[in-house]
Amino acid sequence: MSRPRVLSGMRPTGKLHLGNYMGALANWVKLQEQYECYFFIADLHALTTDYADTSQIAPNSLEVALDFLAAGLDPNRCTIFLQSLVKQHYELPLLLGMITPQGWLERVPSYKEMQENLTTKDLTTYGFLGYPVLMASDILLYQPKFVPVGQDQQAHVELTREIARRFNQFYKAEGREVLPEPQVLLTPSPKLPGTDGRKMSKSYGNTIQMTDPEPVVRQKLKTMVTDPARVRRTDAGDPDKCPVGDLHKVFSTPETLAKVYDGCRSAGIGCIECKSWAADALIQILKPIQERRASFTEAKVLDILHDGSNRAFARAAQTMEQVYDAMQLKLTNGAVE
Secondary structure (H helix, E strand, O other), X not given: OOOOEEEEEEOOOOOOEHHHHHHHHHHHHHHOOOXXXXXXXXXXXXXXXXXXXXXXXXXXXXXXXXXXHHHOOOOOOEEEEEHHHOOHHHHHHHHHHOOOOHHHHHOOHHHHHHHHHOOOOOOOOHHHHOHHHHHHHHHHOOOOOEEEEOHHHHHHHHHHHHHHHHHXXXXXXXXXXXXXXXXXXXXOOOOOEOOOOOEOOHHHOOOOEOOOXXXXXXHHHHOOOOOOOOOOOOOOOOHHHOHHHHHHHHHOOHHHHHHHHHHHHOOOOOHHHHHHHHHHHHHHHHHHHHHHXXXXXXXXXXXHHHHHHHHHHHHHHHHHHHHHHHOOOOEEOXXXX
């Protein structure tokens, strides 16, 4: 029996960090055992904000692919591909853009938010306004049943559903709807603070990279902020109000977590010792990831991306054939008749 299809992707912003791993990759690794999975590197999306300097998109894409594989994604169990290598990612956005109201795009929460935050970049472009259409096309090309997202990303999938619904109202192939509305597959995304206590994010410069060696991890943990109530070593603290405590909740064993709660609340341990235990837990997670990463050559990664992109191309072509049929656009050898 065929498995339900799942589609998700990431923009290539360089090497991934623990927030990316826990927020998406760790879940993707589990999903590949149950679903027919397509995971892609959204290099075309990078152009929506980094169009003025494209020099890092290709090398960053390679780094992300390496991190995909290091995390445990298996090209024999899922399809890993590069968005720009699949030409249908250029075709479907044009067609969907013809039917998508401008107001739908302007109301996307991240539209104004990113314009306000990225003030050094000119985002008053057609590409930036239309990126939700590109995102919807990324999903709908593979006619997936589910899109795995965190709770804060449900709005993006809902817009995709609206665009699919509008397309299906206008066009049908032999009376059938062509673009099924994907369902949200809510995935657990634990709270993961960065070294400054805020959400772990590359833009804050507070990340622990999946590639960070042990000395770097320990050094970053040493400088991590803690419960502000613990001014002196003898002050009692509360792990529930401490970013290091949040790391323990995600990565440490129940035994270590119990020691953290007891020691912190009684001032029986200092923050340095607590941070050292957190570092131990992180290193245990990162070690096998880094070992897998080291086993892949650049040539091997490129082979995997090209093979996956060929498979994605074949699947996307099936959808586009149905789309052109529904829109009464007949194609022969890629040219309109």
